[in-house]
Amino acid sequence: MSRPLVALLTDFGLEDHYVGVVKSVILGMAPDAPLVDLSHAVPPQDVRAGAFLLMQSVEYLPRGAIILAVVDPGVGSGRRALAVQADGLTLVGPDNGLVSWALARLARLGRCAVAAERGQLRLGDGCQAVALDRPRHWLPRVSRTFHGRDVFAPVVGRLAGGTPLAELGSSADRIVALPWPVPRSVGAGAIETAVVHVDRFGNLITGFEPGRDPVERVELAGRTIAGLSRHYVRQADLIALIGSGGLMEVAAPGGSAAATLGVGVGAPVRVWVARPSGDAPEPRVSSE
Amino acid sequence: MSRPLVALLTDFGLEDHYVGVVKSVILGMAPDAPLVDLSHAVPPQDVRAGAFLLMQSVEYLPRGAIILAVVDPGVGSGRRALAVQADGLTLVGPDNGLVSWALARLARLGRCAVAAERGQLRLGDGCQAVALDRPRHWLPRVSRTFHGRDVFAPVVGRLAGGTPLAELGSSADRIVALPWPVPRSVGAGAIETAVVHVDRFGNLITGFEPGRDPVERVELAGRTIAGLSRHYVRQADLIALIGSGGLMEVAAPGGSAAATLGVGVGAPVRVWVARPSGDAPEPRVSSE
Amino acid sequence: MSRPLVALLTDFGLEDHYVGVVKSVILGMAPDAPLVDLSHAVPPQDVRAGAFLLMQSVEYLPRGAIILAVVDPGVGSGRRALAVQADGLTLVGPDNGLVSWALARLARLGRCAVAAERGQLRLGDGCQAVALDRPRHWLPRVSRTFHGRDVFAPVVGRLAGGTPLAELGSSADRIVALPWPVPRSVGAGAIETAVVHVDRFGNLITGFEPGRDPVERVELAGRTIAGLSRHYVRQADLIALIGSGGLMEVAAPGGSAAATLGVGVGAPVRVWVARPSGDAPEPRVSSE
Numbered sequence: 001m002s003r004p005l006v007a008l009l010t011d012f013g014l015e016d017h018y019v020g021v022v023k024s025v026i027l028g029m030a031p032d033a034p035l036v037d038l039s040h041a042v043p044p045q046d047v048r049a050g051a052f053l054l055m056q057s058v059e060y061l062p063r064g065a066i067i068l069a070v071v072d073p074g075v076g077s078g079r080r081a082l083a084v085q086a087d088g089l090t091l092v093g094p095d096n097g098l099v100s101w102a103l104a105r106l107a108r109l110g111r112c113a114v115a116a117e118r119g120q121l122r123l124g125d126g127c128q129a130v131a132l133d134r135p136r137h138w139l140p141r142v143s144r145t146f147h148g149r150d151v152f153a154p155v156v157g158r159l160a161g162g163t164p165l166a167e168l169g170s171s172a173d174r175i176v177a178l179p180w181p182v183p184r185s186v187g188a189g190a191i192e193t194a195v196v197h198v199d200r201f202g203n204l205i206t207g208f209e210p211g212r213d214p215v216e217r218v219e220l221a222g223r224t225i226a227g228l229s230r231h232y233v234r235q236a237d238l239i240a241l242i243g244s245g246g247l248m249e250v251a252a253p254g255g256s257a258a259a260t261l262g263v264g265v266g267a268p269v270r271v272w273v274a275r276p277s278g279d280a281p282e283p284r285v286s287s288e
Numbered sequence: 289m290s291r292p293l294v295a296l297l298t299d300f301g302l303e304d305h306y307v308g309v310v311k312s313v314i315l316g317m318a319p320d321a322p323l324v325d326l327s328h329a330v331p332p333q334d335v336r337a338g339a340f341l342l343m344q345s346v347e348y349l350p351r352g353a354i355i356l357a358v359v360d361p362g363v364g365s366g367r368r369a370l371a372v373q374a375d376g377l378t379l380v381g382p383d384n385g386l387v388s389w390a391l392a393r394l395a396r397l398g399r400c401a402v403a404a405e406r407g408q409l410r411l412g413d414g415c416q417a418v419a420l421d422r423p424r425h426w427l428p429r430v431s432r433t434f435h436g437r438d439v440f441a442p443v444v445g446r447l448a449g450g451t452p453l454a455e456l457g458s459s460a461d462r463i464v465a466l467p468w469p470v471p472r473s474v475g476a477g478a479i480e481t482a483v484v485h486v487d488r489f490g491n492l493i494t495g496f497e498p499g500r501d502p503v504e505r506v507e508l509a510g511r512t513i514a515g516l517s518r519h520y521v522r523q524a525d526l527i528a529l530i531g532s533g534g535l536m537e538v539a540a541p542g543g544s545a546a547a548t549l550g551v552g553v554g555a556p557v558r559v560w561v562a563r564p565s566g567d568a569p570e571p572r573v574s575s576e
Numbered sequence: 577m578s579r580p581l582v583a584l585l586t587d588f589g590l591e592d593h594y595v596g597v598v599k600s601v602i603l604g605m606a607p608d609a610p611l612v613d614l615s616h617a618v619p620p621q622d623v624r625a626g627a628f629l630l631m632q633s634v635e636y637l638p639r640g641a642i643i644l645a646v647v648d649p650g651v652g653s654g655r656r657a658l659a660v661q662a663d664g665l666t667l668v669g670p671d672n673g674l675v676s677w678a679l680a681r682l683a684r685l686g687r688c689a690v691a692a693e694r695g696q697l698r699l700g701d702g703c704q705a706v707a708l709d710r711p712r713h714w715l716p717r718v719s720r721t722f723h724g725r726d727v728f729a730p731v732v733g734r735l736a737g738g739t740p741l742a743e744l745g746s747s748a749d750r751i752v753a754l755p756w757p758v759p760r761s762v763g764a765g766a767i768e769t770a771v772v773h774v775d776r777f778g779n780l781i782t783g784f785e786p787g788r789d790p791v792e793r794v795e796l797a798g799r800t801i802a803g804l805s806r807h808y809v810r811q812a813d814l815i816a817l818i819g820s821g822g823l824m825e826v827a828a829p830g831g832s833a834a835a836t837l838g839v840g841v842g843a844p845v846r847v848w849v850a851r852p853s854g855d856a857p858e859p860r861v862s863s864e
Contacts, residue, residue: 005603007596013488014302014590017341020295020326021348027293027322028350034603034611035322038596044489045542053593060597060725062604073542076519144519146532149348200589201620231652231720244722254621254649301776302590305629308583308614309636315581315610316638323610332777333830361830364807432807434820437636 003032004064004160009054010148011042011071018146022068022153025139029157038067045073047098049265051178052197054091055101056245059109061089067102068148068156069093076144081132081151082175084123085165087111092156094147095131097178103127104180121177130169137168181207189216189274195267196247202256205249206269210242213273220250220269221261291320292352292448297342298436299330299359306434310356310441313427317445326355333361335386337553339466340485342379343389344533347397349377355390356436356444357381364432369420369439370463372411373453375399380444382435383419385466391415392468409465418457425456469495477504477562483555484535490544493537494557498530501561508538508557509549579608580640580736585630586724587618587647594722598644598729601715605733614643621649623674625841627754628773630667631677632821635685637665643678644724644732645669652720657708657727658751660699661741663687668732670723671707673754679703680756697753706745713744757783765792765850771843772823778832781825782845786818789849796826796845797837 006026012018019040026033038057042050050071061067065088072079072094080095086106091099100121107114113124123129132151135142137158142150155168183193183206193208204220210228218225218240229239232253238260243249248271252260261267294314300306307328314321326345330338338359349355353376360367360382368383374394379387388409395402401412411417420439423430425446430438443456471481471494481496492508498516506513506528517527520541526548531537536559540548549555582602588594595616602609614633618626626647637643641664648655648670656671662682667675676697683690689700699705708727711718713734718726731744759769759782769784780796786804794801794816805815808829814836819825824847828836837843 003607005600005607007600009593009596014325015327015329016487017297017326017345018488020297020324021345023324024293024295024345024348024350024353027324028348031291031293031322031350034607035324036596036599036603036611037590038593039591041591044544057593057597057600060600060604062600062607065600074521077521143530143532145529149532199592200594233650233653241721242719244719244725256620302613303615303617304775305585305614305633306776308585308612309633311612312581312583312633312636312638312641315612316636319579319581319610319638323612332832362809365809431818431820433817437820 003030003034004066005036005062006030006033006156006160007036007038007057007061007065007067008040009038009042009050009057009067009069010040011044011046011050012040012148014040018148022148025149025153026068026157026160029154030160033160042071045071047071047073047096048178049197051098051101054099055105058089058102058105063088066090066092066156066159068152069098070148070152071098072096072147075147080172081147082129082172083132083155083159083165083168084127084129084175086127090159090165092152092159095176097176100175100177101180103175116177117174119177119179120174122174128165129172129175130165131172132169134169137163183208183271186270189272191271191273193269193271195263195265195269198258198264201251202258202260203243203249203251204257204261204263204267205243205245205247208248208269208271209246210248215240215248216272216274218248218250218269218271221263221267223261225250291318291322292354293324293350294318294321294444294448295324295326295345295349295353295355296328297326297330297338297345297355297357298328299332299334299338300328300436302328306436310436313437313441314356314445314448317442318448321448330359333359335359335361335384336466337485339386339389342387343393346377346390346393351376354378354380354444354447356440357386358436358440359386360384360435363435368460369435370417370460371420371443371447371453371456372415372417372463374415378447378453380440380447383464385464388463388465389468391463392465404465405462407465407467408462410462416453417460417463418453419460420457422457425451471496471559474558477560479559479561481557481559483551483553483557486546486552489539490546490548491531491537491539492545492549492551492555493531493533493535496536496557496559497534498536503528503536504560504562506536506538506557506559509551509555511549513538579606579610580642581612581638582606582609582732582736583612583614583633583637583641583643584616585614585618585626585633585643585645586616587620587622587626588616588724590616594724598724601725601729602644602733602736605730606736609736618647621647623647623649623672624754625773626674627677630675631681634665634678634681639664642666642668642732642735644728645674646724646728647674648672648723651723656748657723658705658748659708659731659735659741659744660703660705660751662703666735666741668728668735671752673752676751676753677756679751692753693750695753696750698750704741705748705751706741707748708745710745713739759784759847762846765848767847767849769845769847771839771841771845774834774840777827778834778836779819779825779827780833780837780839780843781819781821781823784824784845784847785822786824791816791824792848792850794824794826794845794847797839797843799837801826
């Protein structure tokens with residue numbers, strides 16, 4: 001039988017022992033599980049940044065993978081803890097929206113069904129969740145500040161060892177959803193969006209997913225870029241292109257667009273498409 | 289038979305090839321060993337910082353785990369190299385105190401016995417060590433500057449492959465110990481301690497381990513904090529609480545206490561407990 | 577049968593999901609492959625920096641290892657993609673010189689034969705390569721910007737799963753070579769070289785590989801260092817010694833030579849040897 005891959009995404013950083021201890025707990029329970037780090041450099045307590053990286057990763061995880069996702073400003077308070085399953089993937093983490101974009105992404109890919117409802121995702125076909133409310137599956141001593149180690153790691157260890165989801169807690173049918181910065185039509189073929197992530201190379205990834213209508217120009221930080229380029233190879237000091245996750249991004253070939261333009265997450269971006277359909281692209285989180 | 293987990297703690301950083309080469313040597317000898325990084329971001333040659341992270345990790349490692357621990361300012365000089373075993377864990381590294389707090393922690397947990405003696409730990413029941421003095425177990429060519437790769441990695445590889453400890457070197461009954469910054473009573477329920485670690489979140493972890501007596505107030509960097517909070521959720525700009533390793537820490541919910549207060553490792557901290565016992569908490573390294 | 581180790585070297589950083597996704601794709605195809613990170617902190621698009629780390633790592637990889645090496649400023653353009661095999665190791669990456677120093681190193685060790693020819697390495701005995709030109713071995717959808725995930729990871733996954741090299745593309749007999757900054761004799765026992773890498777500790781690693789002739793003195797940044805030291809232990813504020821990769825380096829024991837001297841990669845270094853042979857050391861890339 002194949003051993004499930006365990007992927008990890010946290011804001012724990014790599015300076016301290018936190019990630020190593022989480023992994024040690026998991027491997028103490030499931031010694032054969034291959035571990036993969038998605039990122040541990042999520043800015044401290046930045047749930048949206050973590051949600052974005054999860055969303056960009058989730059379709060590349062092999063079926064059966066278990067994802068420990070912990071960016072958890074509410075640790076120790078009353079916030080719920082979750083394990084959510086969709087089409088062979090299991091996401092484990094706090095119920096603060098961290099996994100919501102990944103789940104919506106899976107829904108867009110037709111791998112499960114979810115519906116956006118007043119700040120929540122209602123889980124539909126192919127999707128199930130439990131609230132992690134059974135301390136017998138956790139470490140014997142649970143600290144107030146490190147549920148990654150004391151609650152989430154042992155739950156992941158049990159899942160990797162074959163414990164069924166339903167055994168780990170009470171059934172849940174809704175999870176907290178983060179609002180996606182949906183691009184909106186502002187008339188005459190113009191669409192307003194924003195920078196949603198800046199990557200290591202200084203590429204400015206936007207919330208806009210180009211569709212069939214060709215992009216005519218992009219405005220950002222007072223600069224105008226004509227059309228989309230096909231790759232990063234130097235053609236101009238600033239280009240727009242479709243990034244590896246399907247979203248439009250702005251790049252400075254051989255340099256950093258973020259540094260060149262002096263902008264970051266949240267910066268407004270305006271896009272003109274050639275034959276405007278009049279509608280903004282379908283918002284991610286309402287897809288089912 | 290289960291394959292032993294190998295955990296690694298170094299000051300090698302992740303920029304260079306050093307950690308990757310150490311792992312390659314280990315896996316060349318023990319291809320099935322699961323590897324876990326505790327941290328490689330120990331500040332260069334900061335033995336105490338490494339010792340602290342090891343101490344906080346050691347009880348979460350599964351039985352059978354082997355720890356390669358290399359923060360080694362004396363590499364290439366006459367300093368001894370060690371492998372120390374305690375209750376199913378094996379620590380491998382230079383004899384400069386790096387593993388001493390972890391060993392003392394295991395002793396406090398009743399997993400082995402050690403005694404502090406003039407800057408050393410004398411190993412007692414359940415504890416054994418060897419000096420790594422048999423070059424036949426190392427790489428054929430040993431550099432002067434990279435014993436992590438040339439000495440410690442192959443020794444860990446052999447241990448992971450089943451070579452018994454006694455085969456790897458001459459028996460040793462004492463190891464170098466770092467002094468723990470023991471909190472000391474300064475009368476009238478007041479205890480003096482210090483910041484021993486600043487983590488990624490800017491939490492200031494102190495050397496004080498709260499006991500049964502309730503903490504009344506904490507003084508640090510000219511600020512006074514009343515009592516202990518139970519978690520990080522925002523109640524005040526600055527709180528004190530029991531951290532995930534059992535030690536008292538000072539945190540700024542949603543921010544960095546280190547940045548807020550402008551202090552770091554070594555900063556003095558004073559604690560008042562409600563019904564002072566008159567004694568400081570039992571020092572860690574003398575516990576057996 | 578032993579599972580081949582997969583080693584990874586990229587400029588993807590650890591902040592984003594890029595490395596995790598690459599690993600997920602590999603493990604989706606070869607679930608049992610042990611993964612080792614050589615480095616992901618190569619400065620963005622710095623092919624030489626990546627080539628250096630690969631060259632320093634390659635001899636410590638166990639036979640059978642597969643190396644994914646991606647520093648790829650030309651991604652999406654016409655640059656060729658390669659898999660190169662030499663004495664049981666397979667290097668997979670863009671054909672931009674990234675793997676050339678590693679291959680030349682293997683040749684110097686007698687593990688394969690290569691010859692430098694007008695900016696290329698011609699592959700000789702024990703060395704074979706293919707151009708990765710068969711999309712059926714890649715992910716179904718290939719982005720323009722992330723061949724690490726879409727091309728190189730699946731090729732590595734197939735190799736790890738046992739697919740023979742020749743199946744992955746058309747045979748290639750030359751690869752792009754980076755020029756090695758060969759130390760050159762400047763008369764009277766003097767040799768000119770340069771800093772080729774600065775490591776985490778601030779050690780300045782030069783292109784000069786000391787031979788039988790003793791080094792008399794080293795000049796760098798207006799400072800003169802007499803002779804070579806044997807290890808890092810503090811003897812002087814600045815020392816020169818033979819580093820763990822066989823190259824001469826300049827170090828500041830207990831500190832950073834790079835910070836002390838304010839120099840970095842490319843800084844000129846002059847070396848005087850006692851009994852000059854009149855020849856500079858054999859250049860690496862022409863060794864066969």
